[in-house]
Amino acid sequence: MNEKLTSIKQEILDGIENQATSRATAFELRKQFLDSKTGKIGQLMKEMKNIPNEEKAEFGKQVNELKNWATEVFEDLDAKMKAKELKERYEKEKIDVTIDAECEPKGNLHPITQMRNQLIDVFAGMGFTIYEGTEIENDYYNFTALNTPQDHPARDMQDTFYLSPEFLLRTQTSSGQIHVMENTKPPIKILSPGKVFRSDDDATHSPMFTQMEGLVVDKKITLCDLKGMLDVFVKKIYGEETTTRLRPSYFPFTEPSVEVDVSCFECGGKGCKLCKGTGWIEILGAGIVNKKVLENCGIDSDEYSGLAFGIGIERTAMLKYGINNIKLLFESDLNVLKQIDDN
Numbered sequence: 001m002n003e004k005l006t007s008i009k010q011e012i013l014d015g016i017e018n019q020a021t022s023r024a025t026a027f028e029l030r031k032q033f034l035d036s037k038t039g040k041i042g043q044l045m046k047e048m049k050n051i052p053n054e055e056k057a058e059f060g061k062q063v064n065e066l067k068n069w070a071t072e073v074f075e076d077l078d079a080k081m082k083a084k085e086l087k088e089r090y091e092k093e094k095i096d097v098t099i100d101a102e103c104e105p106k107g108n109l110h111p112i113t114q115m116r117n118q119l120i121d122v123f124a125g126m127g128f129t130i131y132e133g134t135e136i137e138n139d140y141y142n143f144t145a146l147n148t149p150q151d152h153p154a155r156d157m158q159d160t161f162y163l164s165p166e167f168l169l170r171t172q173t174s175s176g177q178i179h180v181m182e183n184t185k186p187p188i189k190i191l192s193p194g195k196v197f198r199s200d201d202d203a204t205h206s207p208m209f210t211q212m213e214g215l216v217v218d219k220k221i222t223l224c225d226l227k228g229m230l231d232v233f234v235k236k237i238y239g240e241e242t243t244t245r246l247r248p249s250y251f252p253f254t255e256p257s258v259e260v261d262v263s264c265f266e267c268g269g270k271g272c273k274l275c276k277g278t279g280w281i282e283i284l285g286a287g288i289v290n291k292k293v294l295e296n297c298g299i300d301s302d303e304y305s306g307l308a309f310g311i312g313i314e315r316t317a318m319l320k321y322g323i324n325n326i327k328l329l330f331e332s333d334l335n336v337l338k339q340i341d342d343n
Contacts, residue, residue, distance in 0.1 A: 137170040
C-alpha cells in the first residue's frame with residue numbers, strides 16, 4: 001500500500017512537470033487526484049474495507065497526509081500559474097509611451113454643412129439673425145399667406161408632398177418669413193435655413209434639398225439693397241471678381257421678382273462649358289416682398305417694404321465645388337466627400 005501512495009505522489013509530481021502549463025490544465029490535473037468522487041486519492045479511502053483492522057488507522061493517516069500534501073502542492077501551483085499568467089498579460093498589454101502615436105484620418109464636415117455655415121457667416125456679417133421653422137407646415141403658411149393662388153401649379157399633388165388636405169412637407173423655407181412677420185415688428189432681418197421637399201428628381205434636383213431664405217423688412221427697401229447684399233454674398237463665396245445681374249421673373253410672393261445670375265467664376269465671363277457659353281450662371285430667385293404678403297402679416301405696406309431671396313444650398317455647393325450630380329451629395333461616398341474641405 002505504501003508503494004501505491006508513493007506512486008500517486010510521483011504521478012502528481014510528473015503531471016505538474018509535464019502537463020501543468022496553465023491554471024486551466026493545473027485545475028484538470030488537480031481534479032484527477034483530489035476530486036471527492038473520482039479523484040485517485042479519494043478512491044483510496046474506498047479500499048479501507050480491504051485493510052486489516054490493525055492497519056486501518058495507519059492507512060487512514062497516510063492517505064490524509066497524502067491528501068494534505070497534494071492540496072498544498074496544487075494551491076502553490078495555482079498561485080504560481082496565476083502569477084505567470086498575470087505577468088504574461090501585463091507584457092501583452094504593455095504600452096511603450098515613447099513610440100509615435102498612430103495617426104487617425106482627419107474628418108471634415110459634409111459639403112452641405114460647410115456651405116450652410118459659410119452662407120450664415122456671410123449674412124450674419126450683414127446683421128441677419130437665424131430663424132429655423134418646422135418641416136411640416138399647413139397650407140396657409142406654405143401657400144396662402146405667400147400669395148399663392150389656389151390654381152397655382154405649385155399646389156398640385158405632383159409638386160407637393162401632402163400629409164393631409166391641410167398639412168404638407170414645406171416646399172420652401174419662405175413659410176418661415178410669415179411666422180416671423182406675424183410675431184415681429186419691423187425692422188426685420190432674418191435668414192431661414194432648412195430642408196424643403198418637392199416631387200422632383202434628376203441630376204440637378206432632389207425630392208429633399210436644403211434652402212436658405214433671406215428676408216429684410218424696413219422702410220424704403222428697394223432692389224438696390226437686394227443687389228448690394230447679393231453682390232457681397234457672391235464675392236465671398238465665388239471670388240472677389242464675381243458680379244451679379246438681375247433678370248425679370250415671376251414669384252407670387254414678390255413683386256417685382258428677379259432671377260439672379262452671377263458672372264461665371266470659371267471663365268471670368270468669357271464663356272465656357274460651365275456657363276454654357278453665356279458667361280453667366282443662374283443661382284437664385286429674389287424680389288421685393290409683395291404688398292399682399294406684408295398685409296397678410298399685419299404690416300403696413302405703405303410704410304414698410306421688404307426684400308426676399310431664396311438660395312438652394314446644394315446648387316451653390318455644386319457650382320463652387322464642381323459637382324455635376326446632386327446625388328453625390330446624398331450617397332455618403334467618403335471618396336467624394338473627403339475631397340471637399342474648406343474648414
